[in-house]
Amino acid sequence: MPSNDERWLDAEAGPVVRPYALTQGRTRHAGEAFDLVATVSATGGRVADPGALAPEHMSVLQLSRVPTTVVDIASDVDLPLGVVRILLADLRELGLVAIRAPVSAKPRQIDRNTLREVLHGLRAL
Amino acid sequence: MAYGHYDAAGMAARRHRAIKILLAGGFGVGKTTLVGAVSEIKPLRTEELLTERSKRTDSTAGVEGKTTTTVAMDFGRITLRDDLVLYLFGTPGQERFWFMWDELALGALGSVVLADTRRLADCFPAIDYFERREIPFVVALNCFEGARRYSTEDVRLALDLEPGLPIIMCDARSRESAKDVLISLVEHVLAHADEPAYP
Numbered sequence: 490m491p492s493n494d495e496r497w498l499d500a501e502a503g504p505v506v507r508p509y510a511l512t513q514g515r516t517r518h519a520g521e522a523f524d525l526v527a528t529v530s531a532t533g534g535r536v537a538d539p540g541a542l543a544p545e546h547m548s549v550l551q552l553s554r555v556p557t558t559v560v561d562i563a564s565d566v567d568l569p570l571g572v573v574r575i576l577l578a579d580l581r582e583l584g585l586v587a588i589r590a591p592v593s594a595k596p597r598q599i600d601r602n603t604l605r606e607v608l609h610g611l612r613a614l
Numbered sequence: 615m616a617y618g619h620y621d622a623a624g625m626a627a628r629r630h631r632a633i634k635i636l637l638a639g640g641f642g643v644g645k646t647t648l649v650g651a652v653s654e655i656k657p658l659r660t661e662e663l664l665t666e667r668s669k670r671t672d673s674t675a676g677v678e679g680k681t682t683t684t685v686a687m688d689f690g691r692i693t694l695r696d697d698l699v700l701y702l703f704g705t706p707g708q709e710r711f712w713f714m715w716d717e718l719a720l721g722a723l724g725s726v727v728l729a730d731t732r733r734l735a736d737c738f739p740a741i742d743y744f745e746r747r748e749i750p751f752v753v754a755l756n757c758f759e760g761a762r763r764y765s766t767e768d769v770r771l772a773l774d775l776e777p778g779l780p781i782i783m784c785d786a787r788s789r790e791s792a793k794d795v796l797i798s799l800v801e802h803v804l805a806h807a808d809e810p811a812y813p
Contacts, residue, residue, distance in 0.1 A: 508661070524721060526632035526701055556630040560689060560701065564656040571661055591632045591721055599633065599723055601807050603698075607633060607723070608800045610694025614652075614793055 508572045511545050516571065518578030523559065525570065526591045529577060530556040534584045542579075549576050553586050629697045635799065636718055637704045638743070639728035640736025644756045644786035645704035646688060648728060652792035653690030653702055660685045660714065685714075700796075705740075715743065724750040724803050726795055728786065731755055731764050734772055741773060750803045752780040754795045 509516060531553045536542060542550075545568065552562050563573040580586040592599055637645050649655060690702035703718045719725070725744050729737040737753070744751045755769060764772075766781040775781065780798050785791045 525717060526634055526721075528630045528632060530630075558632050558699070558701070560658060561656070561691070564658050564689075567657075567659070569659040569661045589630075591634070598721070599803075601804065603631065603633070604723070604800060604804045604807060606698055607694060607700065608797065608804065610698060610700075611692075611793060611797050611800065614692070614694075 508569050511543055511568070511572055512575040515575055518575045519582055520578050523574070523577075523588045524591050525560045526558045528556045528558055528589045528591070529553040529562060529586050530589075531586055532584060536585065537583070541583075543576075545572075546576050546580060549573065550580055550585055553580075556589075558591075559588075631698050632701060633699070634701050634703060634718065634722040635796065636715075636722050636725035636749075637702055637728060638715075638725055638737070638740035638751075640730065640733060643728045643730045643733075643736065645728055648726075648754075648756075648784075648786035648792045648795070649688065649690035649702045649704055651787055651789045652796065653692045653700075655688050655690055658687050658689055660687065687714075719744075719747060719749055722749065724752075724799050726799055727751055727753045729753055729755050729769070729773075730758060730761070731769065732758070732761050734769070737773070741775070750799075750806060752782060752795070752799045752802050754782045754784045754786075754798075756786045757783055 531550055536550075545566065548566050549562055552565055557565075559573065559577065560570070562577070563570045566573065568576075577586060577588065581588055592603055637649060639645055646655075688704060690700075690704075692700040692702070694700055705715050705718060725740075727737050727740045727744070741751070741753075743749075753769070753773065753775065755764075755766070757763065763783075766783070769775075769781055770777075770779070780802050782795055782798050784795050
């Protein structure tokens with residue numbers, strides 16, 4: 490019979506580290522809220538204290554070297570959106586990433602030129 | 615909205631534009647099929663809101679992880695240009711996931727309500743949701759094989775939709791058809807872009 494420790498460490502049990510353990514239990518991020526399609530880009534700033542960052546911070550930072558949206562990052566690192574938001578806010582506080590609002594953060598405010606570009610883009614698919 | 619300092623990275627990010635489109639409708643109506651027909655599908659895990667809810671009833675710090683449930687959903691990604699990307703979010707149909715809708719709908723271009731004529735009532739909540747929030751939408755009827763065809767006017771009557779609201783027949787499996795649905799939505803939004811409510 491397996492010991493208590495072994496019993497839970499199979500694939501069925503899910504990740505051994507709970508997602509929010511990566512954020513030291515924090516479920517809310519610091520600073521201004523950002524949309525799930527806000528664009529994240531690395532500022533190119535130096536990491537002053539690499540010990541303060543988790544490997545997941547580094548993965549997220551790596552992905553944002555090209556402007557990338559929050560959802561794309563969450564999908565690519567395979568972590569829950571809420572966890573990725575906290576990691577991104579940490580990186581923003583350290584000045585390592587900039588987070589830009591999407592085209593429109595309010596309902597019905599996408600400008601006509603952008604709408605036309607979307608229309609042309611779809612027709613050309 | 616202020617989003618931090620305007621450095622070089624910020625400038626690059628500003629040129630990168632992301633547009634959200636929602637895809638709503640009852641369970642099994644073909645939302646994922648339609649997204650897959652026209653875009654690259656990517657998986658997404660979310661779980662934060664269930665955590666927030668648990669925090670209100672549980673004052674013990676550090677136990678949040680025990681009450682979270684992962685909600686898996688997909689989204690579609692269509693690169694229209696290097697700096698212009700369309701994101702399609704199929705909204706989880708079950709009512710307990712409606713907390714996701716408000717975030718998905720914020721700033722969205724509009725929504726497609728996908729309907730099955732055999733179960734029209736399934737899309738009532740979605741239509742109600744978008745009408746209340748004045749989020750522009752079109753209705754796409756997924757024409758399942760073997761299902762009786764109704765005229766769009768019958769459907770308009772049944773769903774109590776305004777005369778100008780586009781209702782499109784579609785085949786969610788077909789790329790061209792899915793494309794036409796999205797084009798109808800953007801045309802609809804553009805046509806009403808001059809109305810006073812639209813800045």
